[in-house]
Amino acid sequence: MDGVRLADRIAYGGGMAARKAGVICDAFRPRDGACPVVAVNRTVRLAVLSVPVSGSARGPAPFGVPYRQLVLDQAYVLPGDYVVGPLGTLLVATNEPPAPVLGVQCNETVSVWRPAGPVLAGVNPYGAILSGGARAILAGFPAALLPGGVSDRSRTGLPDDTKLPGYVGAVAAVAGLAPQVADIVRDARGRQFVVDAVIAYGGIWRLALTESVM
Known part of the structure; x- marks a missing residue:
């Protein structure tokens, strides 16, 4: 199995895990300088599971630390996308398969x-x-x-x-x-x-x- 297929399988597995344990969110991709979180900019609706950057769900995320590890089918999002849903609004900071997606909570x-x-x-x-x-x-x-x-x-x-x-x-x-x-x-x-x-x-x-x- 080469690296491309491995990353694809990991992304698919992340999507499966998010559908079981996550929540449904919408992903938006900015097109111009106007507000990006509008219907015309929505790229996909997908399940997302948000956990602390450590990847452990045994305890809460540190207070005041906005970074989250996002478990999802990462083939559908790019750095700079916004993920909006019950989790709030998160900005996709990095997406470098096979590593998990790093999100930043917007405040x-x-x-x-x-x-x-x-x-x-x-x-x-x-x-x-x-x-x-x-x-x-x-x-x-x-x-x-x-x-x-x-x-x-x-x-x-x-x-x-x-x-x-x-x-x-x-x-x-x-x-x-x-x-x-x-x-x-x-x-x-x-x-x-x-x-x-x-x-x-x-x-x-x-x-x-x-x-x-x-």
Whole structure:
């Protein structure tokens, strides 16, 4: 048996196990910058079993750790797909047969905006970004957003100032719509973040963010 057939048999076995012990979910694949979790983007309905990354079901997953091992027929999902159902919304982070699928639980819905540049020409090449003319890159995307990365001092720099919180986010990648440094991220709770770094991992973007605190 070669590697391709072995991976296929493992995927099939995962689907059988999920149908016995899992729940029915829908898989969605983003097509553009609009909300991906809509009927037109649904690729398949399938059974999914979610367990801690360790693979053991003897105990609960650690608190605050969003990563899950997904047992399913992994031939039907790709990195960057969303799996939605009774488990909540999970972003498929990796799918590398014969290894299991790694999913990330989404806890926010975010939009990514590209600020406009200065509109007035001048001798000095420096110019601040303009949030008023920002255009949407991604809108209504489920994302995993967790504290982490590098925090920063507030701009006033007073001794008793609290630091600006740093976050790490993961969101599905869409061809031709790559986030960039200095883009603005807004979540459903009205918080705003500035993108400090962008790294592509397969079908997802990993974002380093700093919260913008008024």
